[in-house]
Amino acid sequence: MFSLTGRRHLHKVLKTLRLSFADFSNLPDIKKLNAVRTVEKTIDNNTSIFVESPIHVKIQPIDVNDLNAHNKLTMTLYSHGKDASDFQVKQTSKRLELLNKNTASDKNDVCLIQVPYQLKVQVSTSDNASVHLSKLEGDEFIVKTQKGAVNVTDIKAQNIKIETVEGEVTTEGRIQASNIELKTGLNSGIKCHNVMANSFIVSTHAGPIAVKSCYSDNSHFTTLMGNIRLDHLHRSVLIDIIQRGNLHITGFSGNIQASLKSGEVYMHASQLMEKSSIFIHEKGKVELLIPDIINNLPATNLIAEKITVDDKILKLGRFMDDSHPKRFRFEKEPHNELHIVCKNGSIDLKETDLPFIV
Template sequence: MFSPVGQRVLHKCLKILRLSYVDFSSLPDLKNLNVVRTVEKTIDNNTSIFIESPIHVKVLPIDVNDINAHNKLTMHLYSRGKDTSDFQVKQSSKRLELFNKNTSSDRNDVCLIHVPYQLKVHVTTVDNASVHMSKLEGEEFVIKTDKGKVKVSDIRAQNIKVESAEGEVETEGRLQSTTIDLKTGLNAPISCNNIMSNSFSVTTHGGAIKVNSCYSDKSHFTTAMGDMNLDRLHRSVIIDVIQQGNLHITGFTGNLKASLKSGQMFMHASQLTDKSSIFIHEKGKVEVHISDILKNLPATTLIADTINVDERILKLGRFMDDSYPKRFRFEKEPQHELHIVCRNGSIDLKDTDKPFIL
């Protein structure tokens, strides 16, 4: 999808003592804080940056109009205090380390870092410290937090990976990458705006998953107990609800494989390709709306306690005699197929004139 950039090898570590519990639920406005420390270092083009921090981290690109900044990394520490941090810097040809001796910090401390383009950037925060990253282009961006929120926007890379044990993950603008992997634990949600990738993976435990648009070649959404609200999905999509959760899809075109242990599913689709399938293994309900159903519905098999089908499809299909649960079959050229199974529930298959939005 993108031409590979050269390998990046420089190390950068920001190591700060762990803190007791502090609320880092939102990033403070930098305009209300003081710059208490600034560090500027010249770095190679072959650079990997590693940041470890117990305070908020915000990563932005350098000013492209500043020629002198193209090979420099600049870090500003913001705080309400006047002298809260004392950085020590060690640098070799392949490694840059930033140490902070300060033993106390609060939710108003923010580390703002401006980095050159086309780097590898890894950010790890502890406790409730959040990570904000935007308008960057590089080879790889990896973010890990404990309870802190992650917010990324307008990122382009070969690889993007975000993981939080308990913190919310939010993307704004467009994420464009060969691979994108987003993961949260406990009840933390994941919310995405626009995704463009070859491979896109989203995993939560009990948190909701929300996507406004996804143009990934292959997408995989997994949750144990969270609900999913997915709009404008394209190409090949796999969805797994391991225990219980509801699934809502608006504007689907491509191949779908959805598996829910239990829950309700609604889908508005324009076109279903190859062998698409929906399985609810225990109790649930499936409602599928197909745009211009006579034209776009593929060969279809439905299995459920209760089956309701659009009248025009009902006339062209047939129910299997004396079958339990009920079985309905709509024959068509076998190029594409749709199988829906909800043995302990109902299936509604309807036409819709709702416009399909790309």
């Protein structure tokens, strides 16, 4: 779906940034800090950048108007401290280390890295150190944190992979890639604004998942105990809520397969294609709203303890006699099908005049 022109084989050139231990929560305002050390490194376009840091890392592109900067990587260390001698640089042909000689580094320290376009960038931080990437275009971006938050804004790549043990993941603007994978642990959540991809994989432990707009050929959302809210969702979607959690979808068009152990489902769908299904294996309920329901509802099979169907469809479908749980069928051309099963709960199928916004 997306390809980066002029891709070349990346040589295994390694540059590593190491900084001393500190404790963090959110990225401080760089304008309020002192630029205590700057390092510039001339690199070629095939360089892979590896950053390992226990302090906040912010990566942004070079100034495109500065012709002398197109083959340079610049690293600036910001701190409340003023003594540049606190920092030293070690460099070899394959390694670049930025060391902080302080034994108690300030928690507000930030390393700002400006990189040329079309690089592979991998960032790993420890403890609460956060990672912020903005307005970058490259072959691959990989981010791993422990407790630190990850914020990504306007990124384009072939592959994007973000994984954090306890930190929150937020994407702003548009993230665009062939493959995107986002993962958090414990109670941390994932919040995305606009996603365009071939493959979009999102998973949390107990944290919420929220996506404002998703144009992915194939999307897969998984959580153990979190709630999922998806708006303006398109194409082929898999959803797994393994133990408990609620699913809220507004503005869906495509094919969906959702599986919940227990929870509630609310979905506003304009078009359901191929064989779509919603299964709640234990107790729960499903509320499905469809505009112009006679024309947009595919062939439908409903199974639940309690079933409520819009009058327009009720007249055209039928309840199966003496079945428990209840069964309702709406016959139509079998090209598209919808199956909803909630044996220990309820299904409410109705027409809506809510507009579908792409």
